[in-house]
Amino acid sequence: MIPLSVPSLNQAEADLLMSAIQSGWISSLGPYIEEFEKRYAKICGVNYALAVSNGTTGLHLALHSLGVGPGDEVIIPDLTFVATANAVMYCKAKPIPVDVCRDSYCIDPEKIYNAITPKTKAIIPVHIYGHPADMGAIIDIAREKNLLVIEDAAEAHGASINGRQVGSFGDCGVFSFYANKILTTGEGGLITTNDKALYIRMKHLRDHAMSSSKKYWHDEVGFNYRMTNLQAAIGVAQIDKLNYFLDERSKILNKYKNILVESGVECNPSLNGACPVNWMVCAIVPGLERAQRDHAIELLRKIEVDSRPFFYPISKLPMYKNILNEINPISLDLSNSGINLPTYVGISDAQIEEVAEKFISVMKKI
Numbered sequence: 434m435i436p437l438s439v440p441s442l443n444q445a446e447a448d449l450l451m452s453a454i455q456s457g458w459i460s461s462l463g464p465y466i467e468e469f470e471k472r473y474a475k476i477c478g479v480n481y482a483l484a485v486s487n488g489t490t491g492l493h494l495a496l497h498s499l500g501v502g503p504g505d506e507v508i509i510p511d512l513t514f515v516a517t518a519n520a521v522m523y524c525k526a527k528p529i530p531v532d533v534c535r536d537s538y539c540i541d542p543e544k545i546y547n548a549i550t551p552k553t554k555a556i557i558p559v560h561i562y563g564h565p566a567d568m569g570a571i572i573d574i575a576r577e578k579n580l581l582v583i584e585d586a587a588e589a590h591g592a593s594i595n596g597r598q599v600g601s602f603g604d605c606g607v608f609s610f611y612a613n614k615i616l617t618t619g620e621g622g623l624i625t626t627n628d629k630a631l632y633i634r635m636k637h638l639r640d641h642a643m644s645s646s647k648k649y650w651h652d653e654v655g656f657n658y659r660m661t662n663l664q665a666a667i668g669v670a671q672i673d674k675l676n677y678f679l680d681e682r683s684k685i686l687n688k689y690k691n692i693l694v695e696s697g698v699e700c701n702p703s704l705n706g707a708c709p710v711n712w713m714v715c716a717i718v719p720g721l722e723r724a725q726r727d728h729a730i731e732l733l734r735k736i737e738v739d740s741r742p743f744f745y746p747i748s749k750l751p752m753y754k755n756i757l758n759e760i761n762p763i764s765l766d767l768s769n770s771g772i773n774l775p776t777y778v779g780i781s782d783a784q785i786e787e788v789a790e791k792f793i794s795v796m797k798k799i
């Protein structure tokens with residue numbers, strides 16, 4: 434079976450991890466955490482980075498620290514991983530899923546505009562599958578309407594727009610280091626920001642809102658959302674390889690495209706000015722129905738190729754289906770017809786060819 438994703442770890446991660454183990458600093462004190470944060474902040478071109486236990490807790494911590502709470506509405510793209518919506522619910526606020534652009538798969542700024550109400554407090558653009566959302570337009574709307582912007586950059590390490598890194602446009606950005614993300618620490622997350630007061634507040638709340646001068650004095654209800662020094666050790670070794678990973682992933686996408694596009698398969702978008710990264714190869718056969726797509730995934734599995742469907746629209750999930758009266762047609766259409774193909778550093782040219790050719794042959798059968 435050619436798997437969908439394989440983490441790219443080797444002796445470099447093992448060496449730093451072992452050194453963390455031998456130092457005895459295995460929880461959330463220890464030098465790798467600060468090193469990981471400082472280096473990630475530099476990559477993003479921001480003043481501050483805060484490592485957290487995972488991307489979901491990062492989103493929650495960011496929203497909570499920015500004051501998102503009961504009665505607030507937060508605009509999110511309908512096509513995203515469920516964590517984007519759940520983090521809003523953890524704050525007892527209401528996620529409002531809006532449709533995405535057909536050409537970027539990312540949230541449509543015009544539709545954000547139409548979804549704004551007096552209750553709207555924030556927007557969470559998601560750089561889905563590694564393609565940056567239209568941050569210029571989104572920041573303009575946020576300024577005009579006085580809204581917060583939290584970038585969900587969980588899938589887009591290293592992506593940029595006109596030379597500026599994702600995670601540096603909004604009030605803050607949130608990255609994930611889950612096993613299948615571009616960089617991994619096993620589980621892990623990180624928040625980027627230029628806002629010093631926000632950084633200090635998030636750092637405080639990450640550690641049970643404990644006073645830095647008075648041990649066991651807590652001035653509000655905080656969280657344990659800390660990253661461990663073990664995770665950060667792996668993260669530091671991963672950061673060293675970021676440019677290599679991005680290059681390799683970009684080559685992988687180009688090899689897939691060389692075979693798939695001429696057969697009428699649509700692959701990952703790339704819009705003017707945006708410099709996407711290839712988190713996962715996306716293959717869309719226009720007009721494919723959900724049942725056909727699911728059947729194709731099954732047939733691929735039978736011939737030893739792992740693949741996976743695009744996310745369901747948030748508005749189709751049981752806990753969110755009552756929020757909207759109408760459907761978001763573009764999100765639904767992409768969700769029905771999109772397939773992710775094996776994408777990981779180390780996949781060989783022969784394997785890419787095999788996957789692409791098997792994909793084309795399966796599409797002819799359904």
Ligand SMILES: *Cc1c(COP(=O)(O)O)cnc(C)c1O
Binds near residue numbers: 487609
């Ligand atoms: C992976 C992901 C998250 C959550 O990250 P975890 O580290 O798995 O908690 C959030 N949003 C998006 C878009 C993701 O892909």
